Amino acid sequence: MCRCRCAETPWRGVSISFDSIPVMKNQNAETARLQELLARFAPVDMEADITGLPRCERQALAKLVQAADILDALFLRQCWAGNETMLLRLLKDASPLGAARLKFFLNQKGPWDRQDGNKPFIPGAPKKPAGANYYPDDATKAEVAEWIAGLPEPEQSAAKGFFTVVRRDEKGGLKLVPYCTEYGNELVRAAGLLKEAAGLTRQRTLKTYLEKRAAAFLSNDYYDSDVAWLELDASIEPTIGPYENYEDEWFNYKAAFEAVIGVRDDRETVKLAKFGEHLQWLEDRLPIAPALRNPKLGALAPIRVINQVYASGDAARGVAAAAFNLPNDERVIREKGAKRVMMKNVQEAKFRMVLVPLARLALSPKDRKGVSFEAFFTHxxxxxxxxGLGPHDIPGPDGKPTTVRQALKECYSAFEEAKADISGLWALQQLVDKGELPAALGRTMYVTFLASSFRTLRFGVTESHGKGMCLQMNFLLERGGIRAAKNGTFSVVTEKFRAAVTELTGTIMEIQARGDRGAARAMLEKYGRLPPAAKRVLERARRLPVDIAPRHRTVELLTSMR
Structure with missing residues (x-):
C-alpha cells in the first residue's frame, strides 16, 4: 500500500482545471484500461520478521516509516510542480474511474505511465518535463546549461551538484536554492522524526546515522551522514534522503528523495561479505587500459542483505528497486567507499512472480531450465x-577534474546501468574462473541474465535501465552471443556471449574514462532501440506482470505491536 501525504506547502505556478476536461464518453472502458495497467503489477505481501526486535527498536522503526512518508510527498513535488494539485483533485473523485486514476497515479508517482514512454494516463496532464521540477518550468535546457557554464566556482559545482534546485530570481534570472531551503518545512519535520528515532534506538551506529542525517536535512551537507551510513551496523537498516538522479533527464545532476526501511538478514549478509574482499582484485583486471583503473578503491565496501519493511519516494515509483549501491557522491566513494544493499524479500517476489513466467515464454526449452534464483540474486x-568500480573521477577537456556523471550528462544514467549490468557478468565470470564461485554458475548466470533482460525491457525503453538493456541486447545479438529463433524464443551462445561481455565492458568503461559524451550518445543511438525480435516477445508477454506491487504488511504489524 502506498502512503502518500500531500505536502503542507501550497503548490504554485501551474493551473490545472479539471472542470474543463471533457467527460469521457465511456468511463467504464477507461476504468477497465487503467485496471489493466494496474494488473501489470502483481500484488505481493511484503513481510519482514520484526518479532525479535525490542520494543524500543520497533518504536524507532515506526518513526522511520513516518519520515519516509514525508519524503514520498517531496518526491512527488520533485517530479512535477503540478503533482500535488493533481493529487488533491484525484482524492476528491470518488467514482470508480477516479479511484483507478488515483491508484495508478500513486504507483507511478505522477500522471505518466513510466513503462510506456511516459504517456499521460490522466486527461489534462502535460508532457512529462525532462527537467522534472528541478528547474523553472519556463526555462529551456540550453538556457540553464549556458547559465551554469557561466558561473564561477564554487557556485558552478553547486549548480551541478545533487542538492540544489534552479529557480527564477526577482528579476527573471536564474538562481540556486539549496534543498534545505526549497523543501525546508518538510525536511524540518523529517529531521524531527529521525531525531525521535535516534532517541529510541539502543544501537550506537544507528543512533549516530540518524542524528547526522537529521542534521544534513537542515544543513544541506550530506557527507558526514553518508559516512555514518556506510559505517552503520545495526538490525535496522534505513536508507533515507536524496540519492538517485534518474528524474533529472536534462543533466542527471539532481538527487531525488527516497526511503528504504529494512531489517537486516544476518545469515545472508555474512554469506555475501566475501564478495567485498575481491573488489580491488576485479578493479585491477578490468578490460581497460591499466592507467584507467583505480589503484586504491575506498576502504569501505559493506554489503547488507535486508528484508524490506517499507519504501517510499523514488524507491517506490512504478518498478520497485531490488537492490542499490550508494551513496552516489563521488567524493564519498573516492575517500570512503560505497555500500550495496540487497532486498531479499523483494528479489524473491520478483523472481517468482515475474521472471519465472517470463523465462518460460522468452527462452528456448533448454535455456529456461538453467534459470535460477541464485544466479538472479548474485548478478x-x-x-x-x-x-563502484571503473572510472568515476576523470580529467575534463580543460584538464580540470570532473566526474563521469557530469561529463556524460543526459547519457550518464543509461550508460552507467548498462555498465553495471554487463560488467557484473564479466566480474562473475572472473570469480568463477578463479574458483571463488561454483562452475555451474558460469552457465546459469548467462541464461538467467537473458531472461531478466526481458524483465528490464518491460520497464520501458525510455527509462534508464530499459535503455541500457537495449544497448546490451543489441550488442550481444550483433556479436552472436544471443540467438533469436524463428519460433520467437531466445538462447545463449556461451563462448560468443562471454567474449561480447568482455568487449562491451571495456568499450563502455573506456568511453566513461574519456568523458566522451558524443561517443556515449552515438552508442545509445545505435544500440538503444528495442530489437524487433525482443519486441515480439514483449507483445506475447502483455498479460504477464511487469513487476510487483508490494503491500507492506509489516508496517501494519508494527502498528499493532506498539
Missing amino acids: ILMHELMH
Missing part, C-alpha cells in the same frame, strides 16, 4: 558492486 549483487 543483482554484482551489478551493484560494479557501480
Whole structure:
C-alpha cells in the first residue's frame, strides 16, 4: 500500500482545471484500461520478521516509516510542480474511474505511465518535463546549461551538484536554492522524526546515522551522514534522503528523495561479505587500459542483505528497486567507499512472480531450465558492486577534474546501468574462473541474465535501465552471443556471449574514462532501440506482470505491536 501525504506547502505556478476536461464518453472502458495497467503489477505481501526486535527498536522503526512518508510527498513535488494539485483533485473523485486514476497515479508517482514512454494516463496532464521540477518550468535546457557554464566556482559545482534546485530570481534570472531551503518545512519535520528515532534506538551506529542525517536535512551537507551510513551496523537498516538522479533527464545532476526501511538478514549478509574482499582484485583486471583503473578503491565496501519493511519516494515509483549501491557522491566513494544493499524479500517476489513466467515464454526449452534464483540474486549483487568500480573521477577537456556523471550528462544514467549490468557478468565470470564461485554458475548466470533482460525491457525503453538493456541486447545479438529463433524464443551462445561481455565492458568503461559524451550518445543511438525480435516477445508477454506491487504488511504489524 502506498502512503502518500500531500505536502503542507501550497503548490504554485501551474493551473490545472479539471472542470474543463471533457467527460469521457465511456468511463467504464477507461476504468477497465487503467485496471489493466494496474494488473501489470502483481500484488505481493511484503513481510519482514520484526518479532525479535525490542520494543524500543520497533518504536524507532515506526518513526522511520513516518519520515519516509514525508519524503514520498517531496518526491512527488520533485517530479512535477503540478503533482500535488493533481493529487488533491484525484482524492476528491470518488467514482470508480477516479479511484483507478488515483491508484495508478500513486504507483507511478505522477500522471505518466513510466513503462510506456511516459504517456499521460490522466486527461489534462502535460508532457512529462525532462527537467522534472528541478528547474523553472519556463526555462529551456540550453538556457540553464549556458547559465551554469557561466558561473564561477564554487557556485558552478553547486549548480551541478545533487542538492540544489534552479529557480527564477526577482528579476527573471536564474538562481540556486539549496534543498534545505526549497523543501525546508518538510525536511524540518523529517529531521524531527529521525531525531525521535535516534532517541529510541539502543544501537550506537544507528543512533549516530540518524542524528547526522537529521542534521544534513537542515544543513544541506550530506557527507558526514553518508559516512555514518556506510559505517552503520545495526538490525535496522534505513536508507533515507536524496540519492538517485534518474528524474533529472536534462543533466542527471539532481538527487531525488527516497526511503528504504529494512531489517537486516544476518545469515545472508555474512554469506555475501566475501564478495567485498575481491573488489580491488576485479578493479585491477578490468578490460581497460591499466592507467584507467583505480589503484586504491575506498576502504569501505559493506554489503547488507535486508528484508524490506517499507519504501517510499523514488524507491517506490512504478518498478520497485531490488537492490542499490550508494551513496552516489563521488567524493564519498573516492575517500570512503560505497555500500550495496540487497532486498531479499523483494528479489524473491520478483523472481517468482515475474521472471519465472517470463523465462518460460522468452527462452528456448533448454535455456529456461538453467534459470535460477541464485544466479538472479548474485548478478543483482554484482551489478551493484560494479557501480563502484571503473572510472568515476576523470580529467575534463580543460584538464580540470570532473566526474563521469557530469561529463556524460543526459547519457550518464543509461550508460552507467548498462555498465553495471554487463560488467557484473564479466566480474562473475572472473570469480568463477578463479574458483571463488561454483562452475555451474558460469552457465546459469548467462541464461538467467537473458531472461531478466526481458524483465528490464518491460520497464520501458525510455527509462534508464530499459535503455541500457537495449544497448546490451543489441550488442550481444550483433556479436552472436544471443540467438533469436524463428519460433520467437531466445538462447545463449556461451563462448560468443562471454567474449561480447568482455568487449562491451571495456568499450563502455573506456568511453566513461574519456568523458566522451558524443561517443556515449552515438552508442545509445545505435544500440538503444528495442530489437524487433525482443519486441515480439514483449507483445506475447502483455498479460504477464511487469513487476510487483508490494503491500507492506509489516508496517501494519508494527502498528499493532506498539
